[in-house]
Amino acid sequence: MKVIDNENMADMTPVKLSRKELTEGTGETAQHQEALDWIRRLKLPLEKELPEEVIFNLGPMRFVAEVWRVLKPGGRAFLTEFGVEEGWPAAVKLPHHTEYEVQYNHLRQAVRWLGFQERYLSLPQFLQIKPDTKVLCTGAAYTIQRFCQGLGQNFSVRAYTESELTKTLGDILPKLQGCHYHDIADPAWFGLIDFKVLLLEKPGGIPQPTFTEQKSGLRWYSQR
Known part of the structure; x- marks a missing residue:
């Protein structure tokens, strides 16, 4: 068990x-x-x-x-x-x-x-995460979520790499500016x-x- x-x-x-x-x-x-x-x-x-x-x-x-x-x-x-x-x-x-x-x-x-x-x-x-892996800023993720809600689409807030975000947003991504990424081990941004x-x-x-x-x-x- x-x-x-x-x-x-x-x-x-x-x-x-x-x-x-x-x-x-x-x-x-x-x-x-x-x-x-x-x-x-x-x-x-x-x-x-x-x-x-x-x-x-x-x-x-x-x-x-x-x-x-x-x-x-x-x-x-x-x-x-x-x-x-x-x-x-x-x-x-x-x-x-x-x-x-x-x-x-x-x-x-x-x-x-x-x-x-x-x-x-x-x-x-435990997850064997590389500390320099770049992921989307949490604040940007919440902003994108609100933007998608306005379009009637779902967007989950999580740690996206650039390729994952591109795949998730598809045609919506070109409409967004200022998507910035940080090291996943950076405590100032994620606290993982x-x-x-x-x-x-x-x-x-x-x-x-x-x-x-x-x-x-x-x-x-x-x-x-």
Whole structure:
């Protein structure tokens, strides 16, 4: 069994904890106490100078605990979302809703505490994206979308290379000016490096044989 979760964790339940709750270990509500219990069991370090309030990713903690429950030994999970590795999560204002950064050091401690084997890397590393790949500016993509809506045509906002944009727009492209492209790894434009991938495996599954397959269809198995 496999679980795939793509860009959902930032929408999961956040809890805003006060300095008093963190230092005394007692929550003002049952939900706050649940968050504090996670902090205690994971032995998360608390800085000496705590801010008045911090955000804790309670929803993602519940989620990985449920993933551990439903997966059989050998089961795997793929989780990806934007987040941070230091400090506490922050709220991110988006059109029509607010999301919350995932604190990946906290989440990684949680999955290890649960018993998962984990691998952690950035999304560009996972996708093996060349950092100098040129893609359409996000702002230009939204402008093109509004232009196409006026023509009664659909246009999805995503990272287009120049050849992909030409193929997608066809006869519309000559009507547009100022389409500019940037390196996909440029954080000033895309922030792709902020998206992380967490690969999880529940131990105890039957080891899968490893093999290489030739063009002829023959498979060469390696012994462990």
